[in-house]
Amino acid sequence: MPRHVVLLSLALLLRPAAATPRIGCTRPVNTSEADEAARQLGAFCADNGPISAAAKVSWRVGGTRAYACNYAGSGANPCSFGELMAVQKAIDARCRGGEAAADGIIGGGWWYEPAWKKTYGFDGAAASWCGNL
Numbered sequence: 001m002p003r004h005v006v007l008l009s010l011a012l013l014l015r016p017a018a019a020t021p022r023i024g025c026t027r028p029v030n031t032s033e034a035d036e037a038a039r040q041l042g043a044f045c046a047d048n049g050p051i052s053a054a055a056k057v058s059w060r061v062g063g064t065r066a067y068a069c070n071y072a073g074s075g076a077n078p079c080s081f082g083e084l085m086a087v088q089k090a091i092d093a094r095c096r097g098g099e100a101a102a103d104g105i106i107g108g109g110w111w112y113e114p115a116w117k118k119t120y121g122f123d124g125a126a127a128s129w130c131g132n133l
Contacts, residue, residue, distance in 0.1 A: 021113045025095035026123045029064045029108040034122045037066035038088060042081025050076030051118075056130035064108075065123055069130035072117040079120075087111040087120040 041059035051057055051070040057079070058067035066084060070077035088106070095107025110121035110129075121129060 021090070021111050023091055023094045023109060023111050025091075025107060025109040026121075026127060027108050028096075028105045029122050029124065030062060031104045031106045033062040033064035034066060034088060034106060034108075037061040037064050037122070038084040039081060041066045041068065041079070042084055045079040046081070050078045052076055054133060056133045058129060060125045063125050065121075065125045065127065065129060067119075067121050067123075067129045069119040069121075069133055070117065071119065071133070077116060077118045079118075084120055088122055091122060 037059045040061065041057065044057060044059060045051075045068070051068055053070060053072050053074050053076065056067060056069040058065050068077075068079040068084070091109040091111055092106040095109045106122075108121075108123045110119055110123070112119045119130065123129060
């Protein structure tokens with residue numbers, strides 16, 4: 001088994017259970033761009049292992065950016081396509097405000113899990129992301 005898969009598996013087993021994540025809204029993003037950015041970022045995470053302490057990674061597709069931030073002062077934080085897609089759904093549910101989905105548009109925003117010191121987000125490609133890193 002590749003070393004990064006073993007490290008990712010260990011990191012997933014050792015991290016604390018999720019508490020209540022915080023979600024903030026930014027602006028709507030293109031659904032297909034957000035999905036593809038999440039796929040590409042998920043593939044990057046799978047190939048490169050967890051995010052180093054105090055580091056950030058992102059992937060841009062068209063006018064949309066998917067990103068992950070590790071605010072932990074020490075220790076790596078795993079990232080995955082599955083987590084990205086679950087977060088995308090949570091952000092959309094909160095940030096679209098219950099309105100019917102416009103064709104090809106979902107709510108953009110960020111998701112922060114204090115227990116993990118990790119943020120995922122979907123926003124415009126030119127928007128600021130992972131502040132303080």
